[in-house]
Amino acid sequence: MERYYSYTRYLKEKFGGKVYKIPVNLPHTCPNRDGTVGTGGCIFCEDSPGGFVCLPDTRAISQKVEELKKYFQDKFKAQKFIVYFQAYTNTYHPLAVFRDYILAAVDNTDIVGLSVSTRPDAVNDKYLEVLAEVKNKKNIEVDVELGLQTVNYKNLIAINRGHTLAEFIDAVLRIKKFGLNVTTHLILNLPGETLVDVIENAKIMSALKIDFVKLHTLFIPEKTVLGDMYREGKIEIIPLEEYVQWVVTFLEYLSPEVVVQRLIGKGPDEGVLFANWGVSWWKIKHLIEEELEKRDTRQGAKCDYLNGKAVQKFLR
Template sequence: MRLAEGKRYNDYSSHLAEKFGGKVYKLPVNIPGTCPNRDGVLGHGGCIFCDEEGSGFECLPNTLTVREQIRENKKFFMKRFHAQKFIAYFQAFTNTYLPFDRFCSNMREAVEDEDIIGISVSTRPDCINDAYLDFAASLQRERNLAIDIELGLQTVNYHTLQKINRGHGLAEFIDAVLRIKQRGFAVVSHIILNLPWDDETDVIENAKILSALGVDYVKLHSLYIVKRTVLGDMYSRGEFKVISLEEYVRRVVTFLEYLDPAIVIQRLVGKGPQGNMYFCNWDTSWWKIKQLIEETMERLDTKQGAKFDYLNGKALFAGKLVER
């Protein structure tokens, strides 16, 4: 797939407008929960960078029901952006780690609103199970929904995955992607390109693995460091340094160059929670970092997929044994 004329990367807002015929907004839903890496099933404490809110710091309180959160968020987006179509986004914690009946009821409650045209479910690769996927597939057929599953991978470097206490390796991610794809759902992969133990080789390998697996969307995050976390304690003791903003921009550009141009980029840089932080985005607004990335791609005259030439037997093409 080629990028549209004049585009440097396959951006999410344009993709949604093309797919649904207009602007679509995600409505975050915050469900009380945990993950197997917190409650003792796989480990305790969670990932070394994770705080107690489980990535749900932008959500409404989880004391509200799914129905109430959908209603309140929808009201806000309709008033501010004149939005008409929405995706229910189960954002915080590990949503497929809930008991099966609870997972099903949450999903059904989210689609009671007729303006909900899709569901996005955030979870871990080791919490993907056929029973949950089969229910989602039946709901998709019943309501003609667009469903995607967001997998927090962070890096394909399984040594780094162990260091950050993810509780799973690369194999679980590959298995999850294959099972999700079997049901026809889209896969969103979350990647952090500036983990302390990763280098440019890992940046490139991230792009290659995601491309080879055919994921549909990517969310890039810059690492933020919260006080009173394991990572925060390591940072305060001077055990690692965060790469510069210039290096982060360079890594993002490199990642995009090796990424299949068919993959849609939902985010180039993440937002961290306010307050209680040692480090977040080099004290620079996320939109400014996004602008720097886009300006760098323009200056280098490069684009997503510029180096996407490594699948389908690269050596055969290089050796002129077959023609492209």
């Protein structure tokens, strides 16, 4: 018996079976690195800033999609695909360039979805119009992935995200206005956060009717500000056992309508000071599912705080 709304179940209900994601990388930089909203990037980001030195021909994107699609077809007998702009801030391009990238990516058969990862402060109506146009013309599902990490507005400053909670809320409302889906990335074990933050993360995701959530633990790359803080003993990471409890509690407060795309991320193999307590991601996933069973609980078990909780007693 499944105790949370898994992405696997969602895809089966929506598309009738397995759907494979085709990763597409674009030339990148970040407004939190190039001085637009900040410099240095998030304290856990080690990549040096990039630029638009050599923008690829959009035909290369279409070709890459076709090559990867054929690979999945040959190896897994795949028939349906989601094009996934995963890395960095994929809406942070001139509007015309962004439009060309998007159109090239979906100019293919068997594409049932498009997923575009970005930052809350890089979401604008003009860019959303492009995505909505593609959604309607191609009759595909379009999802905008927002890196948030936490709803704790003070911690957003501490980790140098370069945006606040307000920008996230604004982005979600705008995306929804265009009939697009929203995915939110969250890190539940950021330094200084507590179970109160975990619960508030779940509550805000539910109140905003986020479509998908992706959970991942905090990775600490060596060559980062966070790495220096970790070596100097300025931050502590909660034990794995406590993290498992936090994820289960998060799920209890999360609306049962929100799809959980990921319970745990796969940590980097090298170049990190900390990743998943040195434990395989699949084992941590299993521990979370075991704890759900042990507590005989499920996603949404404590989602009773919406729609005027205080007056509901008068309506029974």
